[in-house]
Amino acid sequence: MQSITSKELSILLVEPSDTQRKIIINELQQQGVSEISPAKSVEEAMAIMQRHPHDLIASAMYFEQGTALDLLREIRADDKFTDTAFMLVTSEHKREHLEEFKQSGVVALLPKPFTRDHLTSAINNTLDLLSVDELELDYFDVHEIRVLLVDDSRLARNHIKRVLNNLGLKKVTEAVDGSHAIKLLEDHMFDLVVTDFNMPEVDGRELTRYIREQSQQSHLPVVMVTSESQMAHLANIEQDGVNALCDKPFEPQYVKKLLYGLLEH
Numbered sequence: 001m002q003s004i005t006s007k008e009l010s011i012l013l014v015e016p017s018d019t020q021r022k023i024i025i026n027e028l029q030q031q032g033v034s035e036i037s038p039a040k041s042v043e044e045a046m047a048i049m050q051r052h053p054h055d056l057i058a059s060a061m062y063f064e065q066g067t068a069l070d071l072l073r074e075i076r077a078d079d080k081f082t083d084t085a086f087m088l089v090t091s092e093h094k095r096e097h098l099e100e101f102k103q104s105g106v107v108a109l110l111p112k113p114f115t116r117d118h119l120t121s122a123i124n125n126t127l128d129l130l131s132v133d134e135l136e137l138d139y140f141d142v143h144e145i146r147v148l149l150v151d152d153s154r155l156a157r158n159h160i161k162r163v164l165n166n167l168g169l170k171k172v173t174e175a176v177d178g179s180h181a182i183k184l185l186e187d188h189m190f191d192l193v194v195t196d197f198n199m200p201e202v203d204g205r206e207l208t209r210y211i212r213e214q215s216q217q218s219h220l221p222v223v224m225v226t227s228e229s230q231m232a233h234l235a236n237i238e239q240d241g242v243n244a245l246c247d248k249p250f251e252p253q254y255v256k257k258l259l260y261g262l263l264e265h
Helices: 018-030 042-051 068-077 095-103 116-129 154-166 178-187 204-213 228-234 252-263
Strands: 010-014 035-039 056-060 085-090 108-111 146-150 171-175 192-196 222-226 244-247
Touching (some): 010 018, 018 116, 035 042, 042 068, 056 068, 085 095, 108 116, 116 154, 116 252, 146 154, 154 171, 154 192, 178 204, 192 252, 204 222, 222 252
Parallel strands (some): 010 035, 010 056, 146 171, 146 192, 222 244
16 A cells, blocks of 8 residues: 555645635644645636645635636646646535536535534545555456446546556546447446446436346446435436445545445455
8 A cells, every 4th residue: 555644745725715724724734734835816826836736726616716616627627737636615505516526526525614524534535546555355356357437527537547546446448428338348348337327328327227238248336426416316226237326526435445345245
């Protein structure tokens, strides 16, 4: 296992309120984080990142000019920062305003005001994302497990693939939607499918039904990755043959336990 600690973590905190910035910095320091760079705007944050890339960007939702989405899009559009962990700190509760963040592979959505447990969980998720912690399996060589990853969001695929790679699953084939996945399943064998629920043309439920009813790999374990706002549509998802549900953000330690349960039994 190759891991880093909170003391080694560098965080760029983007928060327009002086008061909120001081509160969050104090809480981060209580978590053992000492390398914290403050910024008040998207422009200042990007300038700091260009001078000194950080492991994690913790950002408020709204600024005088722009939002955290503007910052996230700029970060993800720059090849140097593609893998930078991003955490949203917000009092926003409307699902439609948070959905794009979930689909973009953020490491955590931290409510404002947050508790110490909330922050601990978010920091731990970040450390897990930056660490290699391979699954130890009795029945499989984890490096040989063939995963089909299906999601129409490139950013979400990148995030999920990174988590899977850190768990030792290196053979990951990507599909951009359910119809693409079906074509791959016709020509290739897999050991595990990790699929998004909401996709154009063929969604995750339809893909799962195809696997169970029409494919030559009807035994494949299927993990459905979805956001909380879609959970209401998935009450009877087990009837479609889904083995496990996983919420977005895709949390490494939860995913590790989930995959261990699926692959070892």
